[in-house]
Structures are given as structure tokens and as C-alpha cells.
Amino acid sequence: MASHRKSRPTGPRVAGIRTPALATAALTSVALLSQTANATPSDDRPTLEEVEKKVDDLYRQAGSATEKYNAAKEKTTKQRKKVDTLLDDVAQRTQKLNDAREELGSFASAQYRTGASVPETATLLLADSPQDYFDQNQLMNRLTGRQKTAVDDYVTQQSETMKKRREATESLETLTDSQTDLKSAKSTVQKKLATARELLSELTAEEKARLAAIERKKQEEAERKAAELAKQQAAQEDAERKRREEAAQQQESGSGSSGTSGGTGSSDSSGSSTPGTSTGTKAEKAIAFARAQIGKPYVWGATGPGSYDCSGLTQAAWKAAGVTLPRVTYDQVNAGTTVSVSQAQPGDLVFFYDDISHVGLYIGDGMMIHAPKPGAYVREESIFYDGESSIYSVVRPA
Template sequence: MASHRKQPRTRALATAASARGALGISSAALASLTLLSQSAHASPTDPPDRNSGKPSLAEVQKRVDALYRQAGSATQKYNAAKEATGRQRDKVNRTLDQVAKRTDRLNDARRALGRYAAAQYRTGGVSETATLLLTEDPQQFFTQRHLMNRLTGSQKKAVTDYEKQQRAAGSRRAEATRQLARLSASQKRLKANRSEIRSKLSEARELLSKLTAEEKARLAEIERKKRAEARQKAMERAEAERREQARKERERQRERQRERESDTGDQQDGPDSDTGSDTGSGTGTGSGDTSTPDSSYAAKAAKVLGFAKQQLGKPYVWGATGPNSYDCSGFTQAAWKEGGASLPRTTFDQVKVGTKVARSALRPGDLIFFYDDVSHVGIYTGDGQMIHAPKPGTNIRFESIDTMPFHSAVRPA
């Protein structure tokens, strides 16, 4: 029994172990991918030959950015496939446990049938009449016949139980086969996503390696200016939004003041009590009702941002969830865990969590998603800025939300 139960379990574990081995990524390989620009070898410092077909610096930058974008999208698909593979492997292991238990029951039923079959074989070779004629004690014969009649009912039950256990075991084995097929498909997707990421990053590394030291310095300066311009643009937009909100609030206050003055003028008696009633009503339905949820979210966001700031400088590594490195969604997942919210693993799922908020209504702690395929996410920190894990070769940092095309934003809690 034990050997029968362990055999499929061993195969499943071997399959899972081999899958982990096939899909595992060494820390050295991950580290090399995060240092693309640093590890690029400098080319000769001669100026590029315009007739050699060598791409311009702008073309290199555009291509590298596109490759990073594609790698980022593939990373989210990898994360989704990895989660699916883990869930499927757990289901397979549970099903194999059920198969082993069903097999034990089937073996018990088979042994019961074997005992009855052996008894029948031992007594079935002589007819009942001959047995009666040869027996020395007819009463003993009838006693044995009575026992056999009783055993026949048990035998029928044994046969029924065997058939039942046989069907159940067959059903579990069939389900295990289907689940193993789904696990295999998940592993193939995981492998394909991993290969795509590595291919994109390898191509980006190759492009960067062909740049001269001067070109790499110029490229870094272009990147710095681009980030500075985006930061300035975001700050200007945030300031304009604050002015607009302040203008609307002043208008609301003037409107309330006009309403109070109108109510006071129309009141013929008891103006003092009316004023007191109006003040109480304003307190009950105004900022008093909204301060509690606001302060609650602010407290959670403070924990999120506190954790996020502690991760500043840690490297982006695709597929990583901390504590030493992160990809974009692994970073936001870990940060919001500190705020008491359990986020899904991928950007594709995180964008569905919580309450959607407009760009003009962003508050610190909100998640901001970018690109049409929702393949990147950051945490809003205020004044048009966010903190995020940008891309391979970079570290977690503050950056303007205008550095990438805005898609949407959500408030997780």
C-alpha cells in the first residue's frame, strides 16, 4: 500500500522539481540583467561613420526604450504564468494525494474480493449433492450452507464496493492527467515568457555595448534632461490643479456664505437658533463626514510610503518581489502589504483592485498605471511625483508621473 501511494507522489514531486530546475534563474543571471548599461563594454572612441549603417544615438535610445517596454510587458505575463503554475502544481499535488487514497481503498476492496474468490474456489469443485452425500454430519452441511448464503450477501456488497472504488480511482486519475496537462501548459508559457524577457534584454544590452563611452555619457545626459523636464511638467500641473481646487473651494465657501445670509434675512423669528442649526448641519454633512475616511486612508498611505522610501536604491530585477530587489508590481505589492492591503501579483490584476480615481484627484499612496497594456505601476507621492521600480539597469527611485503615458489610477484601500 505504501509503495503504491508513494510512487505517483514521487513522480509528481520529481516533475515539480525538474520544472523548478528548468525554470529557475540564477542570482548571477538576474544580477547581470540589472546591470545592462554598466556592463556594456566601451567601443573605440572614434566618431560614428555615417556610411557604416550604424544607428544614431536617438535611434539607439528609441530602440532600447522599446525593448525595455516589451520586456516589462513580458515580465507581467511571466509573473501571471508563474502564479498560475504554482496554483496548478498545488492542485496536481492535492489530486495525486486523493488518487493515492482512492487507490488504497480500491486495493482494500480488491483484497476482500480475493478472499471470497479463494473461498469459492476451494468449495466450488464439488457439487452440493455430492457434498451432502459424503458428509458425515448433514447438520454441519446445512450450517455451512447457511453461512455461505450469508457470505453471498457480503460478497455482493464487496463487488459493489470494488466497482465504486474503481470508478472513483479512475475519475481521480483522469483528473490528475488533465491537471498535469494544464501544469505542463503553464510551464511552457512561463518558459516562453522568460525567454522573451531574456531576448529583449539581451538585445538592449547588445545595442548599449556598441556605444562609445562618449555616446553613453550623452545618452545618460539625454535621459537626465528628459526626467527633469517631466518632473517640472508634473510639478506645474500639480500646482495648477491646487490653484483650481483652491478656487473651487473659495467659490463653494462664498456660495455657502450667500445661502446663510439669505436664510438669515428670510427668517422672521429665532435667527440665533436658526444660525446655530445651520452651523450644526454644516458640521454634520460637510468636512466632518469626509475626514474619517480621509484620515484613515492617509494613515495607511503613510505606512505604504514609509516602506517604499526605505527601498530607495534597491535594483529592479524582473520577477522579483523583495526584499533585496523588485520589479514594478512586486514593489507595489510589498509596499501596500504594509498598508494592510493584499494586492495581486501583476499589474493586470492590481489595476482592478480598489476604487478608480481620476488623475486630477490623485492622493499619496494611490497606484498609477502606465501604457495601453497596463504593464507598469508606481506609487503616487504627491506633486506629480511617484516612487517606482523603473526598469532593468535602474534602482527604485522618485520620478515624475509624466515620464510615461498615463493609463489609470486606483486607490487600493
């Protein structure tokens, strides 16, 4: 017998009630919305401290990439000048080679018209094949001095021109590599800065206010450390002045009984124990120039006069004092005598971080003038602005 039971309608049950597919979809949407509403919005969102650290790291990485960009740009500029010089040289040599070839051609024409001989080397150059050359060689007569000189000049010019062409080709390849490095470094800087700006743009007004408060606290701590360094340096100067006065008094009292003050005078002649000193006038000129740039924007890769990056500012400042510094921090750090932080004098260069990606110009009392980072302006700031451990070294320009 056929079954009289009705078939069960399709669709899931909800609380024991059968629901059609459309209702199921609606209920699913409600459930998802409910879960979304109950979820914590900040589950995957970084904390303010994490954002601050990430932004600082990105700016620091961008600074390092900027110095690499500067180095690649400088290399590209030098290589382009070298290539242009080589190409000009090749063009001139090629013209001379063509002139020499025309002169040799006139010798060949004379040979065919009059049966006169041409220089042996010219015969080799004009022969269709080595065998043809040897066939003609037995007919050679004594060369004239002018013909011999013309052939020798041609051979020499041909060899030198080929050498210069190879050199120009290699330089062009190096230039291409430098340009690739330049583009890569530029792209890296732009990506780091874009990421930092994006992170900052996502902060709420309250978070931005808190971040500003954190920055103010860091600045206060940096200024406190700068004041401590200023006191320490002042104490060292007082001690050094007293030492000199005492040495001078001893020298005066000893000179009456003996004709020489011996080791005391020699010891005092060295002056301060600080190795090397910045020429006062030059350091003052460098600082005066840097002060005049305060308020101008940081722009990566810039060397003035409207904007600067960190090494562009220090280079320009010391250039105003008549001292030429390399372009990038990696080279500037080797452009003088390294001294301790406690021995820093106005005009010295203060380098930061293990990758030597930042530099400022020391102005005394624990303070410096520097171009900090994108979005900021040239300003005076404590050398401890990012903590004492961030200082890599202090260098007194030669």
C-alpha cells in the same frame, strides 16, 4: 603560311598596360581598400536618437514580457500545487481501492472453499467474462449487509479514483503548457534585454554623454510637470476646504431657524468629490514600505526582499499595509477604483502604457516610487518620467 605574330598574353589591361593575374589581384585589393577608406563609417549606423528610441522600446517590451512571465509563473505555481494535491488524493484512493479489492478477494475465496455466495457486483468484477457472470448469477443467494456495503464501496471508490486520475492527467498537461509559456516568456525578456545592452555598448563615449544629457532634459521636464500637478492638486484641496467651511457655516446658521439643514448637510457628508479614498493609515504604511526599498535593484520577476520588479514592489508595499494585491499589472489595474490623474492621492497605483506593463506607487506632488527597469534601482521619480501620454490610469486600491 603560318603566322609569325606572337599570341597576346592573357590578363586585363590597366591604363593600356597589360598586367599579369597576380598584379591584377593586388590592384583590386588596393581599389577595395581605397573604397573602404572613402566610405562613410556611419552610413548604416543608427543615429543616437534612433538608438535611444530603440533601447526605450526594448526596455518597455521587456517590461511587458516580464509581466507575462510573472503571470505564467503564478499560473505554473498554482497548477503545480493542484497537481500535487490531485496526485496525493489519487494515491490515497488507490490504496483504499486495493484494500477493498483484497476484501472482495476474500469473498471469492470463501465462495470456492464453502460454496457460499458472494455479492452480485463482486461476481461481476471477478468473472472472467460477461457470460461467466451470467452463469454464476443464477447461483446468487441473499447477501449479507457487510458484503453488500463492501461491494458498493469498491464500485464507488473505483469510479471516483478513475475520475481523479483523469483530472490529474489533464492538470499535468495544463502544467506542461504553463511551463512552456513560462520558458517562452523568460526567453523573450532575456532577448530584449540582451539587444538593449548590445545597442548601448556600441555607443561611443561622446554618444553616451549626449544620451545622458537627453535623459537629464527629459527628467527636468518630468519634474516640471510634476510640480504643475502638485500646484493643481493643492489648489483643488484649498477650494474643497473652503467649500466645506462655507457649508458648515451655512448649516450652523440654518440650524437655528429650522430643525434640519436638508440637502446642504447631505451634500457635505460626501466629503471630497473624489470617488473612494485610500485609508490614510494603510496608504502611509504602503508608502513607508516602498521608501524603505529605495536603492534596491530592479530584477525582473522579483518580489523582494532584496530586489523587485514594478508590480512586485507595489504588491509588497500594499501587503505591508494589510491589503492583498494581485501579482501582475494586468490584474492590479482592476483591484480598486479608477480616478483621474488630478485626483491621485498618496498610495494610489499609477499604471503606464497601453499594454499596462508598468506601475508605480503615488506618493503625492506628482511623484511616485517605482522599480523602473533592468539596470536601475527602486527610486522616487515624476509620474511623467516618460511623458504625460504614457500614463494609462490611476487606481485606488480597494
